[in-house]
Amino acid sequence: MAPRVLVSDKLSETAVQIFRDRGIEVDFEPSLGKDKDKLLEVIGKYDGLAIRSATKVTDKVLEAATNLKVVGRAGIGVDNVDIPAASKKGVIVMNTPFGNSITTAEHAIAMMFAVARQLPEASASTHAGKWEKSRFMGTEVTAKTLGVIGAGNIGGIVCERAVGLKMKVIAFDPFLSEERAAKLGVTKVELDELLQRADFITMHVPLTDKTRNILSRENIAKTKKGVRIINCARGGLVDEEALAEALKSGHVAGAAFDVFESEPATENPLFNLPNVVVTPHLGASTTEAQENVALQVAEQMSDYLLTGAVQNALNMPSVTAEEAAVMGPWIKLAEHLGAFVGQMTDEPVKSINVLYDGVAAGMNLAALDAAALAGFMKATNPEVNMVSAPVVAKERGIQLSKTTQEKSGAFDGYIKLTVETDSRTRTIAGTVFSDGKPRFIQIKGINIDAEVGEHMLYTTNKDVPGIIGLLGSKLGECGVNIANFTLGRTKAGEDAIALLYVDDAIGRDVVSKLNELGKFQQIRPLKFDVN
Structure with missing residues (x-):
């Protein structure tokens, strides 16, 4: 019997057709996701559920979804899916983490131009029948210095576009390698230097404990007088009150914000200030981006339902059902080892080597590699998962290698992680005890026995x-x-x-x-x- 998929939100007809072309029965009910009772009534008939943001996949929905195998979210955000409940039910949750990258990067560039030339204010003035040509004296971006905070997927695209605009681009990113910086055509700098040199500053980092208020009152004071600040990444990266004061004093010449600490933002310290451009979180809002993520989620769900292939899964590794029962604790161990080193490392990483000993050497090493990378990368990017981590690591020039060996010590098997930077080498090893619990057994060559x-x-x-x-x-x-x-x-x-x-x-x-x-x-x- 062919798998059956429910599309309960607005996906493009092209995406719906992908399911049909691949032999999957699909019911396209774009308004059903808003009807909680109706969704509960019918969800038990489906193997797959394709959604955007309107459908709420709660624990009640999952309990009623007796045949559900996969939920596919067209987009990156999965706040509307109860992932722990899905995991408990054995339902895979997929998203499309890279479908909006170009669109978000382009929005940041557009916002930079808008604030440089005061376009919204000039447009409103002209619409009002005024002709205030002398009032709106702008600034060129050519030959100006753009400071990019975070040169990962989206930030890297911004760097490339800015280089094409003949800007001088400097980037602060602890995990940006010199090789990757050279490829992007940017100069890698520390944050203080970026603040002092940049004519424009744009941010492309997730919101974490380390990045919250990265443009604090103190750091805003360090910026070059006349700087213009763009944020199309996450609310909370900038002290909005401090920025408003800097705008009023003239220290900051302009700002362009698509995201805010509190959303939906009906009021904000930045609103109604001169030369501040604001948009309602439009970074991913283009026809192309919405189409791309819809097509991607249809392809991913079809692949899984027809062949068992797993892509961009948030709650399971790419392993078979047979492997999962044995590998689960080892996957968690690999993630813990990566998380330990990731939280200890504040400088660019040149290479990561994973040593698999004994029973660990005979497992699905690709999944264990991905788990170790995901643990490592989550220290700076919580949105990384086992699927996206290898991609992000490659973008940042991190070389991953693996070594296997036969049982060599007191344990049936263990995993050892070695991370090399320009200034040091860090090592940590762990194993899984018979109770299925991961343990740390060695840190920088010193033997220990520590519960995680x-x-x-x-x-x-x-x-x-x-x-x-x-x-x-x-x-x-x-x-x-x-x-x-x-x-x-x-x-x-x-x-x-x-x-x-x-x-x-x-x-x-x-x-x-x-x-x-x-x-x-x-x-x-x-x-x-x-x-």
């Missing part, structure tokens, strides 16, 4: 008496409860490490107080997805 927890703290120090008590008592003073405390050292009096599993996230204030002790070379709070 959601919140952890890693410290390094010289092996001297009193460190354990000092660390424990100071954390106690700060109200931090320790669930597990693991220690290791090279030899007496030399390098020592501690890895603590704690109940709650370690705040900056706690790190500051530990630093004040003057005993630790490194203090790093860590977070792991243990679900």
Whole structure:
């Protein structure tokens, strides 16, 4: 019997036809997604559900979807899908993470031109019957310096377009390699240098703890007088109040924003200021982008339903059902190892090597590689998944290699991750115990035995008496409860490490107080997805 798919949101007829051409029965009901009761009534008949943003795939919908195998979201955002519930039900959730890249990059370039030439204000003035030619004196972009914060997929396209406009392009991105920068035709710089040199600044990074308010009040003050700032990435990257003040003072000459800290934005400090261009989150809103993601999701769902091939899945690796039962804990281990090193690394990575020992060497290494990369990349880009991580890593010039070997130690198998930067090499190894739980067994050559927890703290120090008590008592003073405390050292009096599993996230204030002790070379709070 042919698979059956329900399209419950507005997808193009061309996308619907892809299902039909590949022998899949499809019901095109573009308004059904808004009728929760009707959706619950009919969803049990379908193997696949193709959606945009209107359909809400809740736990109730998934419970009623007794035959559902795959949900395909035409677009990147999946806030309308209960992914944990889908995973529990064995339903694959796919999206199309790269379909909007060109459109979003083009919008950023358009916004740059709009603020450079004051186009919206000039248009409104002319529509009003005025002829204020002298009022709207613009600036050329040719030969100006564009500072790009984040040179990944979308940021890289912006760099290429700006180079074509004969701009001088500088980029801040800790994971941008020199080779990738040269290929893009940009100069890699630190953030402070970008702030000081750029005539225009555009941001293309996800919103994380590290990027939130990357243009803070302090950083806005460091910018060149007369700078123009563009944000088509994420709300929350800029201190909007501080920017509004800088615009009013004249330090910042203009701003163009497509995204805001609070959306939908019906009021904002930037609204109604002169030479501020604002749009209602239109970055992905072009006919071509909407068509592209619709076609992609139709192809991906068809591939899975007909051949079992998995692309752009958010909640499962590209492995067979037989492999998944055995590999699940090892995939989680690989992700934890990558996440550890990713959170420890603040500089460009030249290469990553994954060593598979014993039983691990006989598994689906492509899936384990992808899990390790995803864990590593999520430290700076939470939207990365096992499918997109290898693509993002390749774009950033990160070389991934793997090594396999027969069982060589006390464990039936283990995975060891080695990450090389210009200044250092980091290693971490782990295994899966018989209870199915991943464990860290070695960090930078020092043997340990550490359970992986959601919140952890890693410290390094010289092996001297009193460190354990000092660390424990100071954390106690700060109200931090320790669930597990693991220690290791090279030899007496030399390098020592501690890895603590704690109940709650370690705040900056706690790190500051530990630093004040003057005993630790490194203090790093860590977070792991243990679900």
